[in-house]
Amino acid sequence: VKKQLFDREKHVYKCDEFLELVLNAIRFFNGTPVHGLPLVDKFNGTGIYAIYYTGKIKPYEKYGVLNRSEYNHPIYVGKAVPKGWRKSRISDNTQKQGTELCSRLRQHTCNIKACGFDLKDFAVRFVIFENDSSDMISAVEAALIKLKLPLWNVVIDGFGNHTPGKGRFEQAKSDWDVIHPGRDWANKCNGQHNEASAILDRIKYYFSKTKAIEGN
Amino acid sequence: VKKQLFDREKHVYKCDEFLELVLNAIRFFNGTPVHGLPLVDKFNGTGIYAIYYTGKIKPYEKYGVLNRSEYNHPIYVGKAVPKGWRKSRISDNTQKQGTELCSRLRQHTCNIKACGFDLKDFAVRFVIFENDSSDMISAVEAALIKLKLPLWNVVIDGFGNHTPGKGRFEQAKSDWDVIHPGRDWANKCNGQHNEASAILDRIKYYFSKTKAIEGN
Numbered sequence: 027v028k029k030q031l032f033d034r035e036k037h038v039y040k041c042d043e044f045l046e047l048v049l050n051a052i053r054f055f056n057g058t059p060v061h062g063l064p065l066v067d068k069f070n071g072t073g074i075y076a077i078y079y080t081g082k083i084k085p086y087e088k089y090g091v092l093n094r095s096e097y098n099h100p101i102y103v104g105k106a107v108p109k110g111w112r113k114s115r116i117s118d119n120t121q122k123q124g125t126e127l128c129s130r131l132r133q134h135t136c137n138i139k140a141c142g143f144d145l146k147d148f149a150v151r152f153v154i155f156e157n158d159s160s161d162m163i164s165a166v167e168a169a170l171i172k173l174k175l176p177l178w179n180v181v182i183d184g185f186g187n188h189t190p191g192k193g194r195f196e197q198a199k200s201d202w203d204v205i206h207p208g209r210d211w212a213n214k215c216n217g218q219h220n221e222a223s224a225i226l227d228r229i230k231y232y233f234s235k236t237k238a239i240e241g242n
Numbered sequence: 243v244k245k246q247l248f249d250r251e252k253h254v255y256k257c258d259e260f261l262e263l264v265l266n267a268i269r270f271f272n273g274t275p276v277h278g279l280p281l282v283d284k285f286n287g288t289g290i291y292a293i294y295y296t297g298k299i300k301p302y303e304k305y306g307v308l309n310r311s312e313y314n315h316p317i318y319v320g321k322a323v324p325k326g327w328r329k330s331r332i333s334d335n336t337q338k339q340g341t342e343l344c345s346r347l348r349q350h351t352c353n354i355k356a357c358g359f360d361l362k363d364f365a366v367r368f369v370i371f372e373n374d375s376s377d378m379i380s381a382v383e384a385a386l387i388k389l390k391l392p393l394w395n396v397v398i399d400g401f402g403n404h405t406p407g408k409g410r411f412e413q414a415k416s417d418w419d420v421i422h423p424g425r426d427w428a429n430k431c432n433g434q435h436n437e438a439s440a441i442l443d444r445i446k447y448y449f450s451k452t453k454a455i456e457g458n
Binding site for chain 2: 033
């Protein structure tokens with residue numbers, strides 16, 4: 027490579043339309059039908075989902091109030107991307123429609139149930155992104171999280187965790203598992219986890235900053 | 243939630259313009275200046291980079307031929323996203339410009355050098371995505387990988403790995419580390435790794451499917 031002077035400006039890309047497209051997708055998302063758990067129907071596809079809490083159980087009773095008139099304050103936002111999306115592995119490049127989104131929601135339903143919640147206190151919204159649009163999934167998910175600051179995304183880690191891989195049980199139980207015992211594999215994690223009281227304090231602090239979440 | 247009939251179509255989002263924007267970004271990417279390694283100048287920002295191999299060392303000599311007239315066949319494509327992007331953690335929400343991209347390229351440079359390569363045989367291209375545009379990073383990276391199928395992304399795992407976290411040395415050495423010994427921490431991974439001969443066969447197979455990579 028011939029040496030050339032470095033000019034940062036030549037490397038900067040700006041694209042204002044991108045945010046517009048992401049916001050369009052979020053508006054569509056917020057207009058889709060809400061379903062109770064468990065989902066009865068099976069469906070194909072990948073995409074984004076939001077889980078809403080509408081019950082009265084502490085420390086989440088505030089969500090019940092916030093979501094009284096509309097489903098607007100998810101406790102968790104997640105995504106299910108096409109298999110092999112990150113890596114585009116040749117072997118995974120079949121573009122076959124899987125059931126990732128539906129399976130992910132079923133997993134979450136199992137976890138919620140296993141940890142003693144009442145499924146009636148939850149609802150979900152989800153959007154399927156097909157073909158080329160599936161490349162939007164990560165950007166839309168990230169924007170939705172930034173906009174809504176769902177508690178189980180931004181304050182409490184671990185709800186979306188999977189069973190740790192072989193030999194990974196040296197790690198600590200996640201914050202979510204500390205305050206919601208019930209997942210078998212979580213109890214096998216041997217690392218030094220955070221104290222429940224400290225985690226609950228963070229939740230209290232989060233709800234005290236109401237503007238941060240009510241403004242949305 | 244009132245029970246309602248499930249209608250999949252109500253949940254499907256389509257957005258053709260999205261792919262257009264991603265392709266615009268890729269075109270910009272392919273027009274940016276190429277630099278040799280190591281990078282001399284420090285710079286702020288997050289974004290996407292491609293690493294090109296132009297040397298004659300086996301099993302990568304084909305890249306030297308493919309990149310003879312232009313830098314068009316990266317051996318690796320990666321990204322450096324803003325800290326806290328995935329989680330939008332409140333505490334990380336400072337939107338401060340870090341040096342993620344520059345640091346990532348320096349790390350790669352160290353790894354390449356540590357494993358006995360000649361830095362002269364490598365070149366990089368990178369684009370900085372600022373502010374709202376930084377939400378595009380993952381989508382553009384994924385599209386670039388799909389388009390170019392870089393060997394160290396789609397065939398050989400591990401080049402981009404970091405030192406495993408505490409207690410994670412039970413995992414296997416990555417394929418990349420098996421055929422490119424030199425990273426200290428890789429030797430501490432105790433799991434059952436793949437055989438070098440099998441990995442090299444996969445590389446041979448990849449280059450034999452020349453259309454897959456030359457067509458780009």
